[in-house]
Structure formats: structure tokens, C-alpha cells
Amino acid sequence: xxxxxxxxxxxxxxxxxxxxxxxxxxxxxxxxxxxxxxxxxxxxxxxxxxxxxxxxxxxxxxxxxxxxxxxxxxxxxxxxxxxxxxxxxxxxxxxxxxxxxxxxxxxxxxxxxxxxxxxxxxxxxxxxxxxxxxxxxxxxxxxxxxxxxxxxxxxxxxxxxxxxxxxxxxxxxxxxxxxxxxxxxxxxxxxxxxxxxxxxxxxxxxxxxxxxxxxxxxxxxxxxxxxxxxxxxxxxxxxxxxxxxxxxxxxxxxxxxxxxxxxxxxxxxxxxxxxxxxxxxxxxxxxxxxxxxxxxxxxxxxxxxxxxxxxxxxxxxxxxxxxxxxxxxxxxxxxxxxxxxxxxxxxxxxxxxxxxxxxxxxxxxxxxxxxxxxxxxxxxxxxxxxxxxxxxxxxxxxxxxxxxxxxxxxxxxxxxxxxxxxxxxxxxxxxxxxxxxxxxxxxxxxxxxxxxxxxxxxxxxxxxxxxxxxxxxxxxxxxxxxxxxxxxxxxxxxxxxxxxxxxxxxxxxxxxxxxxxxxxxxxxxxxxxxxxxxxxxxxxxxxxxxxxxxxxxxxxxxxxxxxxxxxxxxxxxxxxxxxxxxxxxxxxxxxxxxxxxxxxxxxxxxxxxxxx
Numbered sequence: 001x002x003x004x005x006x007x008x009x010x011x012x013x014x015x016x017x018x019x020x021x022x023x024x025x026x027x028x029x030x031x032x033x034x035x036x037x038x039x040x041x042x043x044x045x046x047x048x049x050x051x052x053x054x055x056x057x058x059x060x061x062x063x064x065x066x067x068x069x070x071x072x073x074x075x076x077x078x079x080x081x082x083x084x085x086x087x088x089x090x091x092x093x094x095x096x097x098x099x100x101x102x103x104x105x106x107x108x109x110x111x112x113x114x115x116x117x118x119x120x121x122x123x124x125x126x127x128x129x130x131x132x133x134x135x136x137x138x139x140x141x142x143x144x145x146x147x148x149x150x151x152x153x154x155x156x157x158x159x160x161x162x163x164x165x166x167x168x169x170x171x172x173x174x175x176x177x178x179x180x181x182x183x184x185x186x187x188x189x190x191x192x193x194x195x196x197x198x199x200x201x202x203x204x205x206x207x208x209x210x211x212x213x214x215x216x217x218x219x220x221x222x223x224x225x226x227x228x229x230x231x232x233x234x235x236x237x238x239x240x241x242x243x244x245x246x247x248x249x250x251x252x253x254x255x256x257x258x259x260x261x262x263x264x265x266x267x268x269x270x271x272x273x274x275x276x277x278x279x280x281x282x283x284x285x286x287x288x289x290x291x292x293x294x295x296x297x298x299x300x301x302x303x304x305x306x307x308x309x310x311x312x313x314x315x316x317x318x319x320x321x322x323x324x325x326x327x328x329x330x331x332x333x334x335x336x337x338x339x340x341x342x343x344x345x346x347x348x349x350x351x352x353x354x355x356x357x358x359x360x361x362x363x364x365x366x367x368x369x370x371x372x373x374x375x376x377x378x379x380x381x382x383x384x385x386x387x388x389x390x391x392x393x394x395x396x397x398x399x400x401x402x403x404x405x406x407x408x409x410x411x412x413x414x415x416x417x418x419x420x421x422x423x424x425x426x427x428x429x430x431x432x433x434x435x436x437x438x439x440x441x442x443x444x445x446x447x448x449x450x451x452x453x454x455x456x457x458x459x460x461x462x463x464x465x466x467x468x469x470x471x472x473x474x475x476x477x478x479x480x481x482x483x484x485x486x487x488x489x490x491x492x493x494x495x496x497x498x499x500x501x502x503x504x505x506x507x508x509x510x511x512x513x514x515x516x517x518x519x520x521x522x523x524x525x526x527x528x529x530x531x532x533x534x535x536x537x538x539x540x541x542x543x544x545x546x547x548x549x550x551x552x553x554x555x556x557x558x559x560x561x562x563x564x565x566x567x568x569x570x571x572x573x574x575x576x577x578x579x580x581x582x583x584x585x586x587x588x589x590x591x592x593x594x595x596x597x598x599x600x601x602x603x604x605x606x607x608x609x610x611x612x
Contacts, residue, residue: 014206015199022198026191030184037183041176045092046138046151049171052088053155056167059084060098060157064107064164078118081108092175094143094150097122097168101131101157107165124168130154131163140173148174212240216247228255278346278367281353282311284360286323298346298367311365315348327352327363338371345371398426450492450578457489457528457599458482458521464500465519472508477516487521487528489599495575502568503532503595510536510593527581528601533594539587547585548573572597 063080081098088096088110096110099122106117122128126137137154151173157165215232222230228251232244272279278295282288287308296303299314312318312326315335326333327350335346351364401419410416461482469478507517515535522529539547548569569583576583576597587593 014209015202018198018202018205019195022195023191026187026194030187030191033187034180034184038176038180041179042173045171045173045176046153049092049151049153049169052093053153053167053169056084056088056096056098056169057155057157060165060167061159064100064157065159078108082115084108085110092172094170094172095168096170098157099127099166099168101163101165104128104131122166122168124154126152126154127166127168130156130166134158134163148172149177150174208235209240211235212244216244219247219251223251223254226258228252228258278365280311280314280365280367282323282363282365284362286311286326286363288314289362295367298369311363315365323363326350327360334370335367343371343375345369345374395426395430398423450495452490452492454488454490455493456486457491457530458485458487460491460493460496461500461519461521461530464497464504468504468508474508474511474515475513476508476511477514479516479518481518481520483521483523487523487601489528489601491579491599492575495578499572499575499597500530500532502572503597506568507532507534507536507593507595510534512536523601523603524598525603526601527598529596529598531594531596533592535592538589538591539585539593540589541587544585544587548583569595 060081063084085096085098085108089112093110095114098107098109099105100107104122104127106120106122108118109115130137134156136156138151140149140151142148143150151171153167153169153171155167155169156163157167212232212235219230219232222228231251232247234241234244234248272290272292275292275294278298279290279292280288280295281290287310288306289308291301291303291306293303296306299306301314306314310323312321312323315333316337317326317333317335321329321333329350333348333350335348336344337346338344347368347370349366349368351366353361353364355361401423405416405419409419462480465478465480504517511517511534517535518531518533520529520531520533522531573583576599579599581597581599583595583597585593585595
């Protein structure tokens with residue numbers, strides 16, 4: 001879990017906000033209070049000075065109004081002025097001067113150190129302006145000697161409408177600012193104390209708020225890791241307590257939803273894993289995000305290597321489709337991955353994943369292996385075509401001969417028997433064909449049962465060979481390479497007789513005059529292998545595996561001439577496989593063919609294997 005920075009912490013932010021609020025409030029209050037206090041103190045200070053000036057103005061007016069006094073009394077005026085101004089030597093007053101309004105001479109000063117200026121003419125322009133305008137003049141100034149603030153008040157002394165004098169009053173207004181400074185210090189100290197108390201209280205309050213939030217944060221982290229066992233402690237029934245309660249309820253709901261989702265995921269995974277069809281899912285860009293094992297097996301790919309691969313590339317459809325075309329594709333797409341000797345065909349169906357708004361989220365592709373279906377369908381079409389052809393040939397022949405008989409050939413004693421004999425042969429050929437087809441149909445339906453019994457296969461095989469040796473019309477030599485001991489097998493004698501009959505019949509059909517047919521039985525670990533070899537025309541190398549198919553003939557003209565239906569080896573294959581055996585062939589074109597079939601065999605300890 002990443003550590004929260006100092007200024008990112010809700011607790012620290014809360015404390016800082018409280019402190020900033022206190023600072024702002026104190027600053028606003030302080031500015032207003034200090035300005036008002038400063039104004040009040042200055043007004044009080046000036047009012048006090050004005051009162052003194054007004055009182056002094058009264059006394060100065062009386063002194064200056066005695067115009068009838070003899071000249072010898074002027075010294076008395078200066079003395080009186082000195083005595084009167086001496087009473088204004090205080091801490092707040094720097095100097096008080098009285099100037100004559102007519103002569104602009106300084107009549108007196110309260111500063112004992114500057115008594116020499118008495119009698120001199122005042123040069124200050126403010127004094128002349130006051131005399132001229134009869135209006136008071138006041139201003140704050142900086143004392144150039146001390147660098148402190150002073151307040152200079154110049155007030156006229158008026159008698160009978162004339163300015164008879166001027167009072168020049170210099171006071172120490174710096175004392176007001178010193179008081180303000182002390183008050184500001186007290187205010188700052190109070191602010192600091194208030195901030196300290198606010199910080200402590202804010203920390204406690206913020207902790208009371210952030211502790212449940214921290215618990216919920218830790219719970220959220222635990223939830224993200226799949227731990228649903230933790231619960232948030234509820235500290236009260238306030239909004240935060242209700243939030244904690246709701247969070248615990250949410251945790252419970254998430255746990256239930258997660259359990260349900262996980263159960264559904266396992267079901268889906270199980271379904272996808274055991275589906276016989278392949279399933280591929282893509283995102284909205286057509287890249288693979290899911291593929292089940294069956295699809296990977298069908299396409300012969302690894303799941304890890306195809307993830308994020310475009311679906312059109314995976315299915316090898318880049319030259320035929322784009323992803324948008326696959327999304328709009330309604331029909332199935334046939335995928336042919338087969339080779340000349342190994343057919344492999346898949347059918348792909350596409351289903352679009354869409355939101356309610358119609359936005360395409362992805363594509364689901366379902367793959368079906370239809371190789372066997374296509375193979376069966378092709379064999380069915382070929383079978384129908386072969387049956388039609390095999391039936392049409394004798395029927396056409398019969399119709400031709402019957403038409404000839406109808407036209408009068410039946411009256412010809414030489415031709416009519418021959419025509420009837422051909423019609424009879426073709427009828428018997430069709431009967432054999434239909435019987436073979438019925439037998440194949442019955443074996444395909446699997447509704448028949450073998451009537452098995454224990455038989456000595458050597459004796460059984462010899463009897464069948466003897467029967468063919470007595471009835472054969474060709475000059476063909478039979479050579480037997482059979483064991484001279486009994487080999488017991490559990491077989492259906494009738495079905496196996498038909499198998500051997502079909503193989504020997506084919507060997508005789510294709511064997512030349514003076515040829516040889518060889519019969520063998522070989523005993524192996526868990527099976528007996530029977531083989532019949534002829535010296536006939538052989539089978540082309542590419543068609544050896546086709547001879548057990550229905551209606552296959554090596555020499556079609558010769559087979560039809562001899563009455564063959566092309567179903568003998570197909571029936572033999574069905575019967576051998578019904579005995580849990582196998583049948584196959586080996587052939588060299590122009591030199592002959594060997595047909596092998598195997599049967600299950602359990603070898604007993606008391607039996608000997610001295611066969612040759």
C-alpha cells in the first residue's frame with residue numbers, strides 16, 4: 001500500500017483547514033479591530049490635544065487682547081506666557097509655541113532649551129497660512145531628529161474676528177502607535193494560543209473522522225485482494241457510522257456476488273473445457289481473449305501463443321474477411337485445413353456480443369469438426385450414385401432384350417433362349433446386389449448379433465479351401481501354409497465363412513491361368529492373422545486403402561462380367577470388425593495382392609507355437 005503524503009492526508013488537511021480558518025478569522029478581526037482601535041486612539045489623542053489647545057487659546061486671547069497695557073508691561077507678558085506654557089511640558093507634548101498674529105514673532109515656547117527663539121519671527125509657512133485663512137492646520141509628521149511620528153497642530157487665536165495670534169502645538173502621537181504595537185503583540189499571542197488549541201482540537205476531531213475512513217480504506221484494499229472476512233468498526237450512529245455500516249453490508253454483498261461469480265466462472269470453465277466444440281472469444285477489436293482447449297486442439301495452436309492474436313489471422317481468413325465482415329456474417333464459414341490424403345474441415349459460426357445500445361463488445365466463434373460428416377455425406381452421395389449405376393446397367397440390358405423379345409424375337413428358337421438367359425443372369429445379379437445391400441444395411445444398423453462358438457480355425461480354414469479347390473474352374477494352384485496344431489477361436493462360423501468366401505472369390509477372379517493362391521495363418525501374441533495371397537493384376541498403390549469401400553473394383557469391366565457387385569470386401573470388413581478384428585491389404589501392381597485379417601486370440605500356456 002502506497003504511503004499517503006503529509007499534504008494528501010485527510011487528517012492533516014482537516015487540521016490545516018481549521019488552522020487556516022482561525023488565521024483568516026483572526027486576521028480579518030485583527031485588521032478591523034486594529035484599524036478601529038487606531039482610529040479611536042488617535043481621535044482620543046487629538047481630542048485631548050484640542051481640548052488643551054482650546055484652553056490655551058482662551059488664555060492667550062486674554063493676554064493678547066490687553067492692547068492698552070504700558071510698554072513696560074511687555075516683559076510681564078512674556079513672563080506670563082512662559083509661565084503659562086510651562087504648564088504644558090508633559091510626556092505627550094513636545095513643544096508649544098505662541099506667535100503674534102500681527103508681527104508673526106514668537107511670543108513664547110514651552111521648551112526651556114529653545115528660549116532663544118522668543119522674539120524671533122516665525123518662518124513656518126503653515127503659520128502664515130493659518131493667519132491668512134484663520135483656519136486650523138494639523139498633520140502627522142516624522143521628527144527628523146528622533147525619527148518618531150509627531151502631530152503638529154497650528155490653531156489661530158481669534159478676537160473680534162481678527163487673528164491676533166497662533167498656537168503652534170507639537171505632540172508625541174508615537175505613543176498611540178506604541179500602544180497599538182503592544183495591543184498587536186497581545187493579539188498575536190492570543191492568535192498563537194488559539195491556533196495551538198485549534199491544532200490539538202482539530203487533530204482530535206480529524207482523527208475521529210478519519211479513523212473510520214482509514215478502516216474503510218484498509219477494508220477496501222483487503223477487498224481488492226479477495227479478503228472478505230474483515231469488518232469495519234462502527235463508532236457511532238452518525239453519518240460516518242452509517243457509512244461504515246453500509247460498507248460492511250457492501251462487503252457482504254460483494255462476497256456473495258464474488259462467490260456466485262466464481263461458481264459461474266467454474267461452471268463456464270468446466271463447460272468450455274469439456275465441450276466437444278471449440279469456442280473462441282474476442283474483444284471489440286477482434287483480438288482473441290479466450291480460447292478453450294478443444295478450439296486450441298482443433299486449430300493445433302497453444303492457448304498462450306494465440307491470445308491477443310486477430311481472429312481473422314487465427315482462422316487464416318485474412319484474404320477473405322475482415323473483422324467487421326465477420327461481425328456481420330450470418331451464415332456459417334467453412335474452414336478447409338485438409339490435405340490431399342488427410343481431409344480436415346471445420347465449420348465456424350459467429351455470434352456478436354453487443355450492449356443494449358448496439359455497441360459491439362466482441363465476437364464469439366464456435367468451431368465444429370465436420371470432417372466425418374462431410375466424409376459420410378460424400379460417401380453417401382457416392383454410394384447412391386454407385387447403386388444407381390449398378391442397378392441401371394442390368395435394368396438397361398434387361399429392357400433392351402425384353403423389347404427385342406416383345407418385337408418378335410421370342411419366336412426365334414435360336415435367339416429367344418439366349419435373350420431369356422441374359423435377362424435371368426441380370427435379374428440374379430440385381431438380386432445379389434440387393435441382398436448385399438440389405439446385409440450391409442443390417443450390419444450398419446448394429447441390430448444383429450453374432451452367434452459365436454469355439455472353432456479350430458485351422459480345420460475351419462482347410463474346409464473352406466477344400467470346397468473352393470473342388471469347385472474352381474481355373475487352373476490355379478492352392479498353396480497352404482497353415483499350422484499343424486489346433487488353434488481355438490470364438491467366432492461366428494457363418495459370418496467368417498462369408499468373409500473368407502469373398503476374399504477367395506476375389507483372388508480367383510483376378511488370378512491368371514496357372515497362377516497360385518497362397519493361404520497362411522500366423523499366431524501372434526494376442527491375435528491370429530489370416531492372409532490370402534494371389535498373383536493377379538494387383539492394385540495401384542494409391543488405391544490399396546479404397547478396396548474395402550463399397551462398389552470399389554480394380555477392374556470394373558472384368559468384375560461386372562464375372563457378376564461381381566463391388567460389395568464383397570466391404571461386407572468382409574464389417575464382419576471382421578464385428579469380431580473385434582481388423583482387415584487390410586498389401587499389393588504390388590502387376591504382381592498380386594494379399595488380403596490380411598486378424599482375430600482376437602488368447603494363448604494358453606499348454607499350447608505350443610511350432611507353426612511354420
